[in-house]
Amino acid sequence: MAQVVIRNLNKKFDNEVHAVKDVNLEIRDKEFVVLVGPSGCGKTTTLRMVAGLESITSGNVLIGDKVVNDLPPMDRDIAMVFQNYALYPHMSVYQNMAFGLKMRKFERAEIEQRVHAAADILGIHELLQRKPRQLSGGQRQRVALGRAIVRHPQVFLFDEPLSNLDAKLRVQMRVELKKLHDRLGTTAIYVTHDQVEAMTLGDRVVVMKDGLVQQVGEPLELYNTPANRFVAGFIGSPAMNFAAVTVSDGGGALWAGNDGLRIKVPAPLSNRIGAYVGKPLTMGIRPEDLRIANGADPTDLSFGAVVEVVEKLGSEILLDVKVGGGSMVASVEPTTLTKVRDQVRLAINPDRLHFFDNASEAAI
Amino acid sequence: MAIAYASTPRRVGAPHRGPITSLLEDERWLAMALLLPTVVLLGLFIAYPFFEGVYLSITNTKVGVPGAFVGFANFDKIWNDGIFRVAVWNTVLYTFVTTVFKLALGLWLALLLNRHFKGKAFVRAFILLPFIIPTVLSTFAWKWMFDPTFSVINWVLFKLGVITGRINWLGDPELAMISVIIVNVWRGVPFYAISLLAGLQTISPELHEAAAIDGAPPWKRFWYVTWPLLLPVTMVVVLFSVIQTFADFQLVYVLTGGGPANATHLFATYAYQIGVGTGLLSEGAAISLAMFPVLFLVVIIQLLYIRRVETH
Structure with a gap:
């Protein structure tokens, strides 16, 4: 040994x-x-x-x-x-x-x-x-x-x-x-x-x-x-979704947004990206941290998407969706009834957002 | 194949076939048609000369004289022929010694060539030269190098101070045999080297790495891994080479003509000298045929070995 x-x-x-x-x-x-x-x-x-x-x-x-x-x-x-x-x-x-x-x-x-x-x-x-x-x-x-x-x-x-x-x-x-x-x-x-x-x-x-x-x-x-x-x-399968976003300051909070989504970044994370206001960076969210939104989900933690492919794996369903100009994969409940070209609203788990510097690619 | 044919659906409304085409639809006729060229070639150039040789050997045919049946008289005669016995001994010695050297040197070269070095492709091609040059041509070059007066070998040895007088390479009976063997080894090594190299390249480098980790030093890796895995290729190469060497003709014919004083005669050169040189066709045929049992045995061993390798 x-x-x-x-x-x-x-x-x-x-x-x-x-x-x-x-x-x-x-x-x-x-x-x-x-x-x-x-x-x-x-x-x-x-x-x-x-x-x-x-x-x-x-x-x-x-x-x-x-x-x-x-x-x-x-x-x-x-x-x-x-x-x-x-x-x-x-x-x-x-x-x-x-x-x-x-x-x-x-x-x-x-x-x-x-x-x-x-x-x-x-x-x-x-x-x-x-x-x-x-x-x-x-x-x-x-x-x-x-x-x-x-x-x-x-x-x-x-x-x-x-x-x-x-x-x-x-x-x-x-x-x-x-x-x-x-x-x-x-x-x-x-x-x-x-x-x-x-x-x-x-x-x-x-x-x-x-x-x-x-x-x-x-x-x-x-x-x-x-x-x-x-x-x-x-690490992780399906792989993490990445979206190019710009950080903005509004209403006492930081927002990460692009042409398809606008997410209010929760407090501990927002402290870290404070230096990026007005600058672009990459936001990452895992497919398993996305789900179909219900009425109770606030709009600043969800976004609209169009379903392009539905992959039924049995234990879960993978939705390939279009969000603005980009695309994402969401892992949703196997009982979800969604069809191709459906308009859906996806809610994110804000605690599990990741941000990466565009130049160094390091996590922020 | 039959199954494949049977399951191919007949095309509806296929064009009408000519008589030959429809005959070839039958596999038996097709097989015969495809085999015919090979049968004709083998028959003409292998079977006919062989049976003609067998026939000649039991007659007393000479050049220009149609012979009569004499039974085994020719074999009886060569059995009691001292030169024939010398030729038999020479052939065995020649084959054995050259094979040992060709195998040892060929294997050594193959192991060297199997390593990575700059200009590998060039060296590999270069090594093949003795094998590519027509034997008669290269043997003439050697004949010059062994020439009693103009020998470059003697010149070099003399200049280096190794010898003081001339070495009569092809004039001395023992030296002549050694010279013939040297040339045969020179000519044969590339075949061994390239064939064994091909064999070596089929052995996965991972096996050597596994053996290295298992604690085998280089020579044990060779002995326990490389050699057993190379053996099938080696067997085929050796048996091939033995057949070739046993029936060798050109090299000795050009270099010594069987001399001096019949000291380098092999089966083939002696058969040629008796059969063509002196015109005793039937006796020459008998000498050639005397090779047959030995070569037959070699071929049988080869076939049995290959079958064994295939089934295991």
């Missing part, structure tokens, strides 16, 4: 692409940390530098209390689960799982005991004599996990391990991974581009973009108080 510390980590590839920029992270012992971001954000490169599969341009990686920058992967006491499983195709499942122990010259009996113990945990006992090509995707995934856990490493590294599975299996394996981590308690770094995976698995989530860490925090912290417009749009 160990903590992993990443200090001022940089990676520049030969072609001068600066893939990872000054990343700083402290991953506590037994913590499950997820790196999430779009393709090319540097998350996998960061993971591969921790694994020792990619050289470090500058900065330090510490596992335990030891700088491992110049240690080969085999001496870092880590185990990695790859996106394509990377099972040795010519070896049986047993041999695949035993390989790491065999290379480390474990006693035969010890190897056998550990492989069987891991096979029990993952429920793959009956597969031990099979070859990887005789397994389904989910079974291969389990074997890849098994190969990682037999070694009892200090750190697990996961490189998009579920992205090759179909949707249903992915959800199932996600739960099993969570259980496995609760059971083993090994420090884990997990890379994914799927924000749902990040939110459900991570004790903490690191959002990355263009090689830079955008925000580090617990899942709900990212959801409730995103640090910038990118995190706000990336």
Whole structure:
């Protein structure tokens, strides 16, 4: 068991692409940390530098209390689960799982005991004599996990391990991974581009973009108080609505408005945007913080919209609506009876408004 | 295919078909029509020469003399022919030694070429040169390099102070065999290198990374991951090359003509010398045919191996 510390980590590839920029992270012992971001954000490169599969341009990686920058992967006491499983195709499942122990010259009996113990945990006992090509995707995934856990490493590294599975299996394996981590308690770094995976698995989530860490925090912290417009749009599904608004002062309150809406900004928030009076900024509101307005809703906390698409998901209905010149998505009650081209009034939850600076995109 | 045809609905009011077209609608006739060109070509250039060779080997045909049936007299004769025995030994030695070297060097080159470096594409193309140049042409160049008087190899060795006198590369029986082997290895390595490189590129780099994390140092990664996964390709390449080398002709014919004193004769060159050179067609055919059981065995092994790989 160990903590992993990443200090001022940089990676520049030969072609001068600066893939990872000054990343700083402290991953506590037994913590499950997820790196999430779009393709090319540097998350996998960061993971591969921790694994020792990619050289470090500058900065330090510490596992335990030891700088491992110049240690080969085999001496870092880590185990990695790859996106394509990377099972040795010519070896049986047993041999695949035993390989790491065999290379480390474990006693035969010890190897056998550990492989069987891991096979029990993952429920793959009956597969031990099979070859990887005789397994389904989910079974291969389990074997890849098994190969990682037999070694009892200090750190697990996961490189998009579920992205090759179909949707249903992915959800199932996600739960099993969570259980496995609760059971083993090994420090884990997990890379994914799927924000749902990040939110459900991570004790903490690191959002990355263009090689830079955008925000580090617990899942709900990212959801409730995103640090910038990118995190706000990336975390949450369907994504947060953004509207270009101008701040104005009127009747002792601040208003955020554009051609389709005019919202009275409630007190604690209005203090923060006081400096923006007369200036444009971006307002953000999540689809789940919008609902169909009723008579009791004040007009300064609601706005009119025209329904363009109705997506009935069963548990909720998503309304794609036109608001002035822009568009928004609202998540409304599944019992709502709304049709395309209907005129509706949407009420907002004023406590859950977000504002972002247009230039820096930082949350205000 | 039959199912696909059956489920295709007949077009209503389709134009009237000619007799040939309607005949080809029948799969059996279509199959025959499509197979015919291949059968003709194989028959003309493979089967006919082969059976003609078998027929010649059991007659006493000479150039200009239509022969009569003599049974296995020709085989009996070559069995007791000392030069034939030398040729058999030479062929086995030549094939074995060159194959070992070609495989070792080819694999080494392939592993080097599989790394990332600048000018990779150029080097890969360059490596193929010995394989692309017509054998006769490149062998003539080697013949010059081995020439007792003008040998550039001797010149270099002399200038470097390694030797004081001339090395008679092609005149000395043992050296001649070594020279022939060197040229064959030079010519054959690119085929191994490129084929094995293609094989290496099918092995996912992730497997090496997984093995590195699993604690395998580089040579163990080669031994436990690369080599087993490359083995099917290697087997096919080796068997292919063995067949080619066993029946090699051009190289020895140009370089030494089988000499000095028959020291470098192979099956093919000796068969040519007896059959065409001296005009004893039937005896030459018998010598060629003596290769057949060995090559047949190699082909059987190859087919069995490929089938095993396919079914597993």
